[in-house]
Structure formats: structure tokens, C-alpha cells
Amino acid sequence: xEKIPKIWRENLITYGMVIIAYAVMQILISFGLVSRLxxxxxxxxxxxxxxxxxxxxxxxxxxxxxxxHAGFMCxxxxxxxxxxxxxxxxxxxxxxxFFLAILIGAAVAGLFGFLIGMPVLRFRGDYLAIVTxxxxxxxxxxxxxxxxxxDSNGVHFSLSDRAALGLLDDGDVIINGAxxxxxxxxxxxxxxxxxxxxxTLFIVMNxxxxxxxxxxxxxxxxxxxxxxxxIHVTKYKLMAFSISAALAGVAGVLYSHNLNSVAASPRAFGxxxxxxxxVFVVLGGIGNIRGSMIAAIVLTLLPEMLxxxxxxxxxxxAIVLIVMMLFNWSPKILEWRERHSLRELAGRLRxxxxx
Amino acid sequence: xxxxxxxxxxxxxxxxYAIIALGYTMVYGIARMLNFAHGDVIMVGAFTVFFGxxxxxxxxxxxxxxxxxxxxxxxxxxxxxAYRPLRGAASSxxxxxxxxxxxxxxxxxxxxxxGANTKSFTSMVPINPVRLAGGEIVISGETIMTILSCIIIxxxxxxxxxxxxxxxxxxxxxxxKGAAQLMGINVNGTISLTFAIGSGxxxxxxxxxxxxxxxxxxxxGSMPGIKAFIxxxxxxxxxxxxxLIGGILLGVIEILGRAYISSQLADxxxxxxxxIVLLVKPTGxxxxxxxEKV
Numbered sequence: 001x002e003k004i005p006k007i008w009r010e011n012l013i014t015y016g017m018v019i020i021a022y023a024v025m026q027i028l029i030s031f032g033l034v035s036r037l038x039x040x041x042x043x044x045x046x047x048x049x050x051x052x053x054x055x056x057x058x059x060x061x062x063x064x065x066x067x068x069h070a071g072f073m074c075x076x077x078x079x080x081x082x083x084x085x086x087x088x089x090x091x092x093x094x095x096x097x098f099f100l101a102i103l104i105g106a107a108v109a110g111l112f113g114f115l116i117g118m119p120v121l122r123f124r125g126d127y128l129a130i131v132t133x134x135x136x137x138x139x140x141x142x143x144x145x146x147x148x149x150x151d152s153n154g155v156h157f158s159l160s161d162r163a164a165l166g167l168l169d170d171g172d173v174i175i176n177g178a179x180x181x182x183x184x185x186x187x188x189x190x191x192x193x194x195x196x197x198x199x200t201l202f203i204v205m206n207x208x209x210x211x212x213x214x215x216x217x218x219x220x221x222x223x224x225x226x227x228x229x230x231i232h233v234t235k236y237k238l239m240a241f242s243i244s245a246a247l248a249g250v251a252g253v254l255y256s257h258n259l260n261s262v263a264a265s266p267r268a269f270g271x272x273x274x275x276x277x278x279v280f281v282v283l284g285g286i287g288n289i290r291g292s293m294i295a296a297i298v299l300t301l302l303p304e305m306l307x308x309x310x311x312x313x314x315x316x317x318a319i320v321l322i323v324m325m326l327f328n329w330s331p332k333i334l335e336w337r338e339r340h341s342l343r344e345l346a347g348r349l350r351x352x353x354x355x
Numbered sequence: 356x357x358x359x360x361x362x363x364x365x366x367x368x369x370x371x372y373a374i375i376a377l378g379y380t381m382v383y384g385i386a387r388m389l390n391f392a393h394g395d396v397i398m399v400g401a402f403t404v405f406f407g408x409x410x411x412x413x414x415x416x417x418x419x420x421x422x423x424x425x426x427x428x429x430x431x432x433x434x435x436x437a438y439r440p441l442r443g444a445a446s447s448x449x450x451x452x453x454x455x456x457x458x459x460x461x462x463x464x465x466x467x468x469x470g471a472n473t474k475s476f477t478s479m480v481p482i483n484p485v486r487l488a489g490g491e492i493v494i495s496g497e498t499i500m501t502i503l504s505c506i507i508i509x510x511x512x513x514x515x516x517x518x519x520x521x522x523x524x525x526x527x528x529x530x531x532k533g534a535a536q537l538m539g540i541n542v543n544g545t546i547s548l549t550f551a552i553g554s555g556x557x558x559x560x561x562x563x564x565x566x567x568x569x570x571x572x573x574x575x576g577s578m579p580g581i582k583a584f585i586x587x588x589x590x591x592x593x594x595x596x597x598x599l600i601g602g603i604l605l606g607v608i609e610i611l612g613r614a615y616i617s618s619q620l621a622d623x624x625x626x627x628x629x630x631i632v633l634l635v636k637p638t639g640x641x642x643x644x645x646x647e648k649v
């Protein structure tokens with residue numbers, strides 16, 4: 001029997017972890033061992049995992065800092081929810097409708113990722129961070145002020161208020177400013193979420209191991225060197241950035257179909273959300289896909305686990321975050337860990353027994 | 356006439372942004388890090404004054420000094436505990452995330468002590484409004500105080516950096532840490548000093564901000580912090596006159612946009628202007644271009 005190549009094995013372990021976690025969760029649910037609270041968290045967990053894995057494509061694989069990921073999620077959420085609300089009577093078979101909504105959400109977010117990426121990706125480092133943050137906030141604020149109505153004359157847009165749409169009597173307001181879209185069908189569930197997580201992992205992990213992926217990573221490692229061997233830097237940067245945006249759009253569609261309304265609130269799509277996703281990526285290990293996944297799950301469940309501590313839980317979360325960062329990255333602590341690691345200890349014991 | 360009033364309000368808001376942006380820009384210039392917790396130091400400064408004056412009946416002037424002292428201590432402590440151990444870490448993202456952790460920590464600590472309710476802050480400025488042109492142009496006491504403080508801070512800070520030894524040390528460290536150390540400059544001490552100055556300025560900005568816009572909650576500092584950071588980038592991060600120009604422009608654009616275009620889209624306009632400026636001049640208005648070496 002031939003040995004499975006190492007890369008495949010690594011990928012299979014990642015898929016396997018998701019599938020096992022899903023199976024265990026389903027068994028626990030069927031025995032009634034999972035509280036309502038945790039059950040309500042299952043779809044958001046899938047959303048965060050998709051967001052973290054897709055942001056890792058930009059931050060870890062492309063090596064560029066983006067703080068506007070929630071903006072792309074917002075675009076996907078609204079594009080998907082808009083489609084679902086308009087076609088809720090026309091397409092009654094919900095899996096097909098949801099599938100189309102996901103395609104549309106991903107396409108819209110990916111398109112904007114491409115359009116925004118074109119001028120923005122020439123910035124580097126902290127400048128890119130602040131510009132992506134600005135774009136994320138622009139998207140959120142514009143959608144928050146956007147009114148879209150539909151009547152027999154077609155689609156109407158306005159950025160001021162509902163009355164400015166000038167709808168006919170048969171018209172209906174689809175996106176209602178700060179209230180957003182109310183009455184999206186609740187098509188998301190845990191199974192669909194896990195399928196989308198697997199799809200995201202499949203796309204990202206295959207991209208990394210492809211010729212294109214290696215080109216993207218060479219840009220991360222040394223831009224000038226990769227340019228000099230003929231790699232089309234702009235093309236690959238845009239490729240990674242728009243795929244990452246499209247996947248964030250998928251997460252957005254999942255989000256807007258989880259509850260029956262979606263609003264462009266700062267809580268859901270503001271820069272704080274982008275920062276939270278970045279925290280998942282960095283804590284899970286920059287460039288480590290499986291790490292992002294685990295960090296997203298642990299950090300989402302952590303505040304819920306700490307619920308018993310009530311008012312102190314977010315404070316403890318903050319302290320845990322700081323301590324984990326110091327423990328994982330401080331040069332002095334790393335050196336100390338090196339000296340006191342188990343392997344080192346074992347080596348010392350072995351050395352002593354020889355004598 | 357209302358246009359002039361808007362511009363004056365814009366100057367006032369812009370001066371506050373400029374004072375906050377100074378803290379960002381100095382810390383960035385020296386430690387090469389985005390101190391996301393800077394906005395929350397503003398909030399701590401305002402809460403200290405609120406607690407001192409409204410709850411303990413302290414003399415307002417004494418409260419302001421206590422607040423500055425507390426913020427300086429806080430800034431230096433944060434740097435010592437959270438940022439210093441990470442100096443020389445593999446990725447600059449690491450310090451950014453730690454700063455976000457510190458920001459969460461300060462917000463939630465304030466939430467725990469003072470609760471989530473918005474407090475109404477009593478203005479600390481004892482100046483009466485000035486009316487010009489037959490009462491059509493009104494300049495509030497807070498505006499006068501804010502603009503005055505901004506000017507005083509700018510002049511004294513520039514003098515400090517140009518004329519004093521610690522100021523020159525700050526310049527040297529921001530230029531080249533290793534070389535500065537070889538010249539016998541205490542790099543850690545200089546960075547602590549930068550954090551102290553930045554945090555002291557944040558306290559002043561917090562008090563001025565809450566005097567002009569009298570609502571105070573644990574999240575008060577967060578948005579002005581982001582805006583001020585944008586102002587710093589706008590003017591060219593690392594540059595002190597840049598922070599002033601960026602802050603003032605941002606404040607005026609925001610107030611005019613809110614008045615004439617749309618109150619909901621004011622932030623959109625601010626961010627758009629930032630993006631356009633950076634596309635035309637990628638290092639900000641007064642930023643220096645660094646040559647990349649192969």
C-alpha cells in the first residue's frame with residue numbers, strides 16, 4: 001500500500017476534525033445534553049470559523065493586514081438576504097434558494113474585494129490596515145443609510161429616507177435603512193454551516209498547495225524577489241484578497257439567514273468585528289489554517305464558559321488574551337519555555353543517566 | 356453665518372483629534388506600533404475627572420491634574436507590562452493584538468466599576484461663550500479652551516523635542532533604536548517617556564472631549580481614538596505638525612459633512628477623504644518617504 005503524502009494527511013486531519021466535531025455535537029444534541037444557549041451558538045461558530053479561515057488567507061498566506069473583513073461579510077449578508085427576501089415566494093424549495101443566495105453573496109463580496117483591492121493593495125503594513133478599516137466602515141455606514149424598495153416599476157434606491165424612494169402602492173421596502181432587512185427566511189442551520197466550513201477549508205487549503213498559492217506565499221516572503229522572477233504581484237495579491245472577501249461574503253449569507261433579520265449595526269459589522277476575527281487568526285497562529293479554526297471555536301465559547309463569572313467574564317477574556325499573547329510571543333518567555341520544555345527536561349535526565 | 360459656526364465647531368473637534376493624534380503619532384514614531392488602547396486611555400481620563408468632581412466633590416482643577424497623573428501612570432504601566440516584553444517579537448501584528456487586549460481590558464474594567472449607562476459629564480471649562488457679529492457667531496467656552504490648549508500643547512511639545520535632551524533622545528530612538536543605544540541613550544526609558552506624554556495628552560483630550568460632548572460611557576474613547584488615528588495617518592504618521600493638520604482637517608470635514616451632506620454619512624465622507632489622500636500621497640500629507648532597500 002502506498003503511503004499517503006504528508007500534505008494530504010495534514011488536510012485530511014483538518015477535515016476529519018470538523019466532521020468528528022460535527023458528529024459528536026449531533027450525538028450530544030440527540031441525547032439532549034447540549035443547552036439551548038450552546039445550540040444557539042453552533043451556527044455563529046461556523047460563521048466565525050469561515051471568517052477566521054478566510055482572513056487567514058489575507059493575513060497569513062498573502063501577508064497583508066486587513067481590518068475590513070467585517071465589511072465584506074456585511075456585503076455578503078445583505079446581498080444574500082436581499083435575494084432571499086425577493087425570491088422567497090418564487091423559489092419555495094429552500095436549499096436551492098439558499099444555495100443561490102450564497103453564490104450571490106460570495107459574488108458580490110468577491111467583486112467588491114476585487115474593486116477595493118485594486119487601489120488598496122499597493123499599500124503595505126499599517127497603512128493597508130487603516131485603509132481597509134476605512135473601507136469596512138464605509139461599507140457598513142452606507143448600507144446603514146441605504147433604502148431599497150421594489151415595485152412594479154423596478155428597483156428604487158435612496159440614501160436619505162423611506163419616503164424618497166417614491167414607491168407605488170404595490171411596492172415594498174426591502175432594505176429599510178438602519179433597520180436593515182426584516183423577514184429573511186431562516187435557511188441557515190448547523191449542518192449547512194459545517195458544509196460551508198468544509199467548503200471554505202477545501203478552497204483555502206487547495207489554493208495554498210497550488211501553483212497560485214505558492215506564488216502568493218512568495219510575495220509574502222519577499223515581494224521584490226518574487227517580482228524579479230516574474231511573478232505578477234498585483235494579480236496574485238488581488239486573487240488572494242478577493243477570494244478571502246468572497247468567503248467572508250459566504251459567512252455573511254450564513255449570518256443573515258440565521259435570524260430573520262439583518263441590520264448593518266456596528267456590533268455585527270463594525271471594525272470591532274474585524275478586529276475580533278483578526279484576534280482569532282493571530283492567536284491561532286498566523287498562516288495556520290487549523291489554528292484559526294480552533295482559536296475561533298475556543299474564543300467564541302470562552303465567554304460562554306465564563307458565564308458563571310457573570311460580570312467579570314469579559315474582563316477575564318481580556319486578561320486571557322493578553323497573557324496568551326505574551327506567553328506565545330514574548331522573546332524572553334519563549335527562551336524560558338525553550339529551557340524548561342519537557343523535551344529539554346527529558347534530555348537532561350537522559351544525560352544524567354548516562355553519567 | 357452658520358457656515359462660520361460650523362467651521363469653528365470643526366476647529367474645536369479637530370483640535371481634540373489633533374491632541375489625541377499626537378499620542379498615536381509619537382508612540383508610532385518611536386515604538387512602531389499601533390496603540391489601539393490609546394482611545395481607552397482617553398475614556399479613563401474623562402472617568403477620573405467625572406468620578407472626582409461629580410462623585411467626590413473634588414476641585415475641578417485638582418481633578419484635572421489627578422486625571423493626568425493617573426493616565427500617565429496607566430500609560431507607562433501598560434507599556435511596561437504588555438508591550439515591553441513583546442519588543443523584538445517576530446511579527447508586529449502580535450503587539451497590535453495585545454494592544455487590542457489592553458483596550459478590551461480597560462473598557463470592561465470601566466464597565467465593571469461605572470456600569471454601562473451613559474453618564475452626563477459636567478463641563479470643566481469655566482469660560483462664558485463669546486458672541487460676535489451681533490450674536491450670530493457663537494464661540495463656546497469649550498471651543499476657546501480646546502483650541503487654546505491645542506496651540507499650547509503643540510508649541511511646548513515642539514520646543515520639548517527640539518530643545519531638550521530627552522526630546523532629542525526621542526528623535527534619535529525613532530530614527531534608529533540600535534544606534535541610539537550605542538550612543539548611550541536609555542531606549543526603554545525614552546519609550547516610557549513617550550508613552551507618559553501620549554497618555555497625559557490623552558487625559559487632556561478626554562476631558563476636553565467630554566466637556567464639549569457631555570456624554571461618557573466605557574466606549575466613549577473608542578471612536579474618537581480611531582478617528583484620531585486616521586488623522587495621524589492623514590497628516591503622515593510619525594510627524595507632529597502632521598498630526599495637527601490631519602486632526603484639524605478631519606474635524607472640519609466631519610462637521611461640514613454632517614451639516615451639509617448627511618449626518619449619517621459624515622463618517623463615510625471622512626473615510627473617503629482619507630482614502631483619496633492616501634492614494635494620491637501614500638505617506639500622508641507630511642509623511643516622509645522611506646526608500647525600500649533590496
